[in-house]
Amino acid sequence: MVERVLLKGNIAIAKGAIAAGCRYYFGYPITPQNDIPEYLSSELPKVGGTFIQAESEVASINMVLGASAAGARVMTSSSGPGISLMQEGMSYMAGSELPGLIVNVMRVGPGLGGIAPTQGDYFQATKGGGHGDYFNIVLAPASVQEMYDLAIKAFELSDKYRNPAMILCDAILGQMKEPVALEEAEEVTLEAKPWALDGSKGRKPQFLKTLYLSDGEQEAHNLELKEKYDRIREEEALFEGKGLGDCEIVVVAFGTVSRIVKTAIQMARKEGIKIGMIRPITLFPFPASIIRETAKKIPRIMVVEMNTGQMLEDVKLSIENGVKLGFYGRPGGGIPTPEEILKEIKVMLDEEGF
Amino acid sequence: MKKVFSRPKSLVDCQTHFCPGCTHGTAHRLVAEAIDHFGVQEETIGVCGVGCAVFMYDYFAIDAIEAPHGRAPAVATGIKRVHPKKVVFTYQGDGDLASIGTSEIIHTANRGESITVIFINNTVYGMTGGQMAPTTLLGQKTTTTPYGRNSSNDGYPIRMAEMLAPLEGVAYSTRVSMHNAKEVLKAKKAVKKAFEMQIAGMGLSFVELLSACPTNWRVKPLEGQKRVEQEMIPYFPLGVFKERKEKNLNS
Ligand SMILES: Cc1ncc(C[n+]2csc(CCOP(=O)(O)OP(=O)(O)O)c2C)c(N)n1
Numbered sequence: 287m288v289e290r291v292l293l294k295g296n297i298a299i300a301k302g303a304i305a306a307g308c309r310y311y312f313g314y315p316i317t318p319q320n321d322i323p324e325y326l327s328s329e330l331p332k333v334g335g336t337f338i339q340a341e342s343e344v345a346s347i348n349m350v351l352g353a354s355a356a357g358a359r360v361m362t363s364s365s366g367p368g369i370s371l372m373q374e375g376m377s378y379m380a381g382s383e384l385p386g387l388i389v390n391v392m393r394v395g396p397g398l399g400g401i402a403p404t405q406g407d408y409f410q411a412t413k414g415g416g417h418g419d420y421f422n423i424v425l426a427p428a429s430v431q432e433m434y435d436l437a438i439k440a441f442e443l444s445d446k447y448r449n450p451a452m453i454l455c456d457a458i459l460g461q462m463k464e465p466v467a468l469e470e471a472e473e474v475t476l477e478a479k480p481w482a483l484d485g486s487k488g489r490k491p492q493f494l495k496t497l498y499l500s501d502g503e504q505e506a507h508n509l510e511l512k513e514k515y516d517r518i519r520e521e522e523a524l525f526e527g528k529g530l531g532d533c534e535i536v537v538v539a540f541g542t543v544s545r546i547v548k549t550a551i552q553m554a555r556k557e558g559i560k561i562g563m564i565r566p567i568t569l570f571p572f573p574a575s576i577i578r579e580t581a582k583k584i585p586r587i588m589v590v591e592m593n594t595g596q597m598l599e600d601v602k603l604s605i606e607n608g609v610k611l612g613f614y615g616r617p618g619g620g621i622p623t624p625e626e627i628l629k630e631i632k633v634m635l636d637e638e639g640f
Numbered sequence: 641m642k643k644v645f646s647r648p649k650s651l652v653d654c655q656t657h658f659c660p661g662c663t664h665g666t667a668h669r670l671v672a673e674a675i676d677h678f679g680v681q682e683e684t685i686g687v688c689g690v691g692c693a694v695f696m697y698d699y700f701a702i703d704a705i706e707a708p709h710g711r712a713p714a715v716a717t718g719i720k721r722v723h724p725k726k727v728v729f730t731y732q733g734d735g736d737l738a739s740i741g742t743s744e745i746i747h748t749a750n751r752g753e754s755i756t757v758i759f760i761n762n763t764v765y766g767m768t769g770g771q772m773a774p775t776t777l778l779g780q781k782t783t784t785t786p787y788g789r790n791s792s793n794d795g796y797p798i799r800m801a802e803m804l805a806p807l808e809g810v811a812y813s814t815r816v817s818m819h820n821a822k823e824v825l826k827a828k829k830a831v832k833k834a835f836e837m838q839i840a841g842m843g844l845s846f847v848e849l850l851s852a853c854p855t856n857w858r859v860k861p862l863e864g865q866k867r868v869e870q871e872m873i874p875y876f877p878l879g880v881f882k883e884r885k886e887k888n889l890n891s
Pocket residue numbers: 690691692693709732733734735736737760762764765766767768773
């Protein structure tokens with residue numbers, strides 16, 4: 287039975303986490319994601335879970351690291367400055383191959399910035415973020431339903447690859463309410479984690495570490511990690527395609543912006559302009575091949591983001607020479623309107639004499 | 641013949657990387673003896689800080705994890721909350737616990753996590769080559785206090801065992817030394833007591849062990865032990881600063 291309820295995006299993530307069998311949350315308050323810890327502080331104890339309001343985001347991520355090492359499904363959530371403070375811990379998690387969900391309800395920066403919606407943390411999320419040669423798995427929901435679904439998916443991918451996973455969203459997705467189909471709650475049976483630390487009863491003692499000092503050891507470790515990231519790239523890229531069959535231009539946009547682009551597409555159709563859209567759902571792995579293949583047929587791409595051009599770089603790397611690439615971005619809390627997006631698209635088409 | 645001395649089961653039979661006169665090895669042994677004493681080798685998870693003791697997982701025959709520098713108490717919190725019945729301890733140096741990790745130790749103590757914290761005070765950053773630690777004594781020369789630690793520039797050596805004792809979540813806080821056999825025996829009792837407190841679920845137990853770092857102090861191994869006795873103990877008095885007899889029943 288599927289139950290449909292009206293939910294705020296932040297709550298949908300929290301509910302998704304519980305549905306995925308996450309029973310541990312460690313976090314420190316910051317707007318615009320406070321609904322997540324507030325909801326979990328009331329709900330986790332009811333399902334035998336643990337909620338701790340940590341003393342800082344540094345402590346939060348290290349509690350996540352510990353609970354993950356102990357074999358549990360565990361999460362934290364934060365925004366802007368808090369996510370920055372977690373980067374060292376996330377690097378250790380990647381290095382010691384520990385799963386866990388980190389939710390980033392982005393706020394504008396640099397610095398304290400403000401709580402307005404933005405996509406300014408794209409680089410931090412998708413390029414590692416902390417020190418060393420690693421990647422997080424990054425999922426970008428565009429609806430409250432996806433806040434729920436991708437929270438579950440994030441735990442699955444994170445466990446499957448023993449790698450930290452991040453949900454990258456913004457205050458619009460976190461605060462807006464939409465109907466969500468919740469899967470019927472059933473007991474989740476999690477796969478055994480033979481690498482977890484629980485005392486060494488009946489087996490040899492084992493350890494988790496990131497320090498490799500002897501000759502070539504760290505390089506071998508990094509190459510193993512690379513092999514894992516390549517497998518993730520190969521197997522897990524997700525996107526939504528819209529109107530790609532008969533369009534003159536393709537917009538690439540993720541999260542909140544993709545919703546606005548959909549309105550622009552409808553407006554354009556009325557004027558006889560056919561716009562398609564590729565919406566990356568996974569930002570790492572980036573769905574490069576669909577963008578490459580689409581651009582071969584429709585060599586006009588417009589990237590729209592709420593930043594000064596971050597995903598733009600991944601799109602550039604995905605396409606071959608000869609593709610016309612445009613960009614429209616609104617940083618610092620500015621939200622692009624459908625009219626603005628359509629205007630930019632028309633300018634680009636006009637330049638080509640369309 | 642009766643066997644009177646042997647390697648604790650919880651220690652791996654190997655050579656350590658510790659320098660001559662360093663007391664990390666002694667502290668390792670005391671921890672392993674306590675684990676053996678309570679028969680919890682297969683129930684114990686160790687969390688090492690970053691410092692000279694980062695190779696704990698090579699030396700202890702128990703499950704172990706390396707925490708980011710200073711964050712061992714937060715990592716231990718995560719582990720203990722998932723496995724409340726297991727024995728969890730951190731092993732941290734003075735840079736790790738009393739400088740970069742002050743926030744984590746204070747709040748972990750304040751939450752009363754039932755973990756044991758083994759704190760090695762050697763008045764110096766060993767692993768990174770002998771820089772000033774928060775515990776460096778006034779006047780002590782280190783590679784970053786070449787003229788001696790000066791309170792007007794560097795503040796004062798910090799006394800962690802005293803500082804943590806008043807926190808409600810702390811069940812046991814003590815300072816011991818390892819500079820001679822008699823003191824090592826006292827230290828052994830303290831470490832055992834700390835694990836006993838944890839097993840009884842009393843709250844956080846904290847043992848500060850005064851330790852020698854002859855290499856970075858630029859002295860001979862024996863002189864190192866003398867320095868602990870003559871210079872460290874007068875500033876870092878030995879003793880029990882807190883010992884709770886009953887569980888905290890506050891909800
Ligand atoms: C975030 C971070 N900053 C700095 C370091 C470098 N570092 C490694 S160990 C250490 C100090 C170790 O001293 P202490 O904790 O006193 O332990 P000891 O080596 O003396 O046993 C430092 C500063 C690090 N690993 N991580």
